[in-house]
Amino acid sequence: MGNIIPDNTVINKCLDVLNVVKYRCPFKDHGAKKLLTGQAVTLLIKAQLEKKESLESITEGLQSEEDLQHFIKLDTIHASTIYRKLESLSTDYLKQLYQDLIEKIGTKYANKQGLPNIGVLNIIDSTEISLPARSKWAYCSKDKNGVKVHTRLALLDETVKLADKIISSTAAVSDQEATEFLVLANLATYVFDRGYINYNLYYEWDLKDIPFVARVKANSKFTIIHEQLFEENSAVGRDVDVEVRVPKTDKVFNLRLIEYQDDQKRKYRVVTNRWDLKASDIAEIYRLRWEIESFFKWIKQHLNVVKWFNTKPNAVWNQIYIIMIAYALCEWVKLLTGTSKTLWEVLKKLKLYWFKSWQTFIDVLNRKSNRTSKGRRKRGKPGRPRKKPKKYQAQKIINP
Template structure:
């Protein structure tokens, strides 16, 4: 990042958003047509500001525009919450999704993802999390008599030094089963996929194996297993069983052989791990599965520090838009860390940003780089 910039910290933070791409999307979707005041550039800044400050309603966001610095940043002196509401409900989700994917591509380049994966096998972790909604306002998302919700299906790239970031997302109603998403998320043979029991599908496991995709997942303890061969283990290994198996009943049995590992987690619970990798140590397989915790931490971080608990709009489009804006914010924090080679956590980066939002960008940059400001 340019340390000697006249930009505010806020402007510097969102500068990775590709402006030519942004303008092309606005033009393609005709988002500024018949607009007299709330242009997309201004609206995008308001949505990013709302995520940073966890603004809970469009009325509160409308009131925030009285802040002089926010007026200068957006070019707005005031805006009604009804205008904000119309905007969030009418913008196609593809607009925010494309911006999100462009930021992911930037992170790929910054982390040398394409080059590194030739040396090591990056992990891609697949999981989902349900975001509850108010049943009265979101009847389109009803999945129980008393509940509404959407489910965020996510693929997280996990690399060394704890770096992780989302690179693909699908939003569905909460009653959508996880298992059907494997076909969407498994598309790169140079990676290792990690997922939990919700994705168990023996036929899909066979297909992945035949197509050359590698995975580690958790098998239910009551699964029918036929052991073909047992492998020896080092005495100090946390894994106490390593076997070649066929899974399923005679009527619904896998066509390929798999590897079944049994071990205890940190709480003393027995885990049964299934994989189609036979060329790496059992301990490494166990360690790979433990990395699945990174996606749990991601969901926890989003729900605690981004605004996806209360939604600005009632339509499906408005809800999906807000979730994508939240993921855009997360990616901007990842890029801030990468661009400054910072060892600060995403939470620290976000906190320092809020504290210096309207100050010169170099103050924020030096802080997250770990340098003191004179």
């Protein structure tokens, strides 16, 4: 425990921005002699980045890594202690850690003006994560317990996207109920899928000059006011000004309805209050909604979201924020290094070079591949494509 980890290591560079390692919560750590808040948060963030499967794997990792022991001033800890600590951590503290880091990243990207001719997009959606059958506190239906992470993903330009706001809830909370925490009056255009159809919300956003693009159902009915001209030879089939009536009220307002097809001939209908854009731009905005699906897929695949270390309510909320802090750290490292590598490539190197020097880490990230060949290419079989499925016969194989 006497060794000193140099200040220029990767783990120091990452966690300095959080200022968390030596943190002792005046309320939660009162009288604690082992595993203070800062130590626990450091262990848990590292565990999420490394996709640890269990609390036991966290404790074994600590026992096997002397550098980690020196770094957090802790040589061993029992899995049950981490279990209890995860539940007792302050959710407000973790939430603030995440928000502070996101704000620092946002400050670095302050000059980003969004997509050409469109501006910044804020894509709103949620992802659902299941909990075991015993977690009745998150009951949703007879065969489902779970939580949701409602997310706002900001597209700051063609290459930069940032999950700058999240709200966690039980799965029974509808997507529409979370919008009041995610939709704010700013210069960004908000993008929604069909899970957010609510004409009263559209009416309120239009009154507040909050621009949005939202998909509606194929059978949604509107009163057509005016048919717009649109580009020929485009995927857009219709561009009309419509009158929208809010159900069960006397509220009436105007929106723009655009119908188009994608490359696979799937039809879409979206409404918007962006009157200044071409119909093809509106179609492009909704196409970019897929970025948030890619984001959800990324955190689930690479940060082990579905592995709960403790399924009690406060522990679940805390782990969600630890996951998001781990994601934001990857964004921060990518920003600091200025690399053009993907976030996944940054994370892979991060896990290998925790206790190496920061300069070594940058050199590895920027190292050019020596491989000149693109590898062996598969070629399609000659002849006409098969129309009927190939028939197989039962195969008898004995492996004595």
